[in-house]
Amino acid sequence: MSTEPPKREQWQWENATAGAAAGFATVAVMHPLDVVRTRFQVNDGRGSHLPSYKNTAHAIFTITRSEGLRGLYAGFLPGVLGSTISWGLYFFFYDKAKQRYARSREEKLSPGLHLASAAEAGALVCLCTNPVWVVKTRLQLQTPLHQTRPYSGLYDAFRTIMREEGFSALYRGIVPGLFLVSHGAIQFTAYEELRKTIVDLKSKGNETKHQNSDQLLNSVDYAVLGATSKVAAILLTYPFQVVRSRLQQRPSGDGIPRYMDSWHVVKETARFERVRGFYKGITPNLLKNVPASSITFIVYENVLKLLKPARRND
Template identity: 60%
Template sequence: MAVKWEWENATAGAVAGFATVAIMHPLDVVRTRFQVNDGRISNLPSYKNTPNAIFTIARSEGLRGLYAGFTPAVIGSSISWGLFFFFYSRAKKRYSGDEEDKLSPGHHLAAAAEAGALVSHGAIQFTAYEELRKLLVDFKSEKAKTKDVEVLNSLDYTFLGASSKVAAILFTYPVQVIRSRLQQRPNQDGVPRYADSFHVIKETARFEGLRGFYKGITANLLKNVPASAVTFVVYENVLKVFNLTRKKD
């Protein structure tokens, strides 16, 4: 019965994800149009504000313009929210036993955080981080003749944080490119137009090859990889301080 209920939560979450994208997607298109237009390309339409952008896109491109990139967005959202609510319901059950209505706010927060970590871009990074961490601990422990995780230092955590972020970005970046190209679709000549996600993939592969799916990734890596390295170095070292304090107590 519990498993059935968890899958009902997953289904409800997937439907909610679909509905959210169906309602809010035009605003995501508008956001992308504002971001990609720096005002230097004359054949791209300019918009005064959000309402003006919605009206202009609807008038010149119709409903398809407002929902450019809808397919990858709705698939991603439905799957993510479905999985989120599945893991959220399982986490709540684990924390509460048979008395779910007695969960504290802290337990709800923990369940939500746990579910979020499992279904986001971060899930890939954390999986890569933990697997690389185990390999590094095993390698250094063998050399040091110990199995203590304390063999890792800040330099190791820098490597782990950076490499796990690179793995996550490499895995998810093409989806971002596909969605952005679908959403940047004004009617002017010289600007690529795409019918759907498969058309984007086909045209990008044909004219740009694999590199086309990773355009702009250098800036993304330069921004996010160092930040990830710092995050994990600080996190692991703060955790060490807490562990030392606990041992002294």
């Protein structure tokens, strides 16, 4: 009897590698918009140390003029590290969850099981990477107007946070972060369902009945799928991102955080900024994440296509 593991399980490392490559490509291209988005999100207009920006273009121009390219790429190292690890783990956990749910089923997974798989993967990734996102947020918010000693880099930020605020500070924003699991769940569920629809439509007009679904789709299809699924996820979950960013700000010179917990953020934002406050920075967020999602899935799907034949030839 053969002891060779099932083919799908053999491809687990390909999913992780493709996801990591996709995450790196995404951050490298879109990081300046991420900086702009974060600064908009936390600027509540009430004594913030951040400069005021009129819009996304004005923010990019102002940051470039006052801080140079370094300002636009503030927090780039934790951004790359966090995104690469996150996407790698996400695709790995997501694929593992789908395998587990499909083990006793011959038919395709239902939308509900795709949703459960994505939510499970997102929660595990959130717990693993929250400290990296805290550091990234704080580095992105450092400006010439900052009142406290700036962090000199990734390691200094981790060390300073641990010394001044304790280990728990690395998990600030974990509650809205876990709620943001719904973002990935919505995105991946939409992606899978739209993907099946496109494959079915192309299969009907394709003479090769048994052609692999991967061969029916191209990079344009992956770009459209990634962008469409991302828009749906952003519109539904963006307020959680604002809450998380505001919680992850560095405390002022007296060591007291601006916001104590998630509920405090929600109350203060609703009181002073109304609904608009929960959608601050959504324009650069859409500009960053919609094309970024297209890039991510183009890279992921094409790297996976390259790796699968290599596995078959081993």
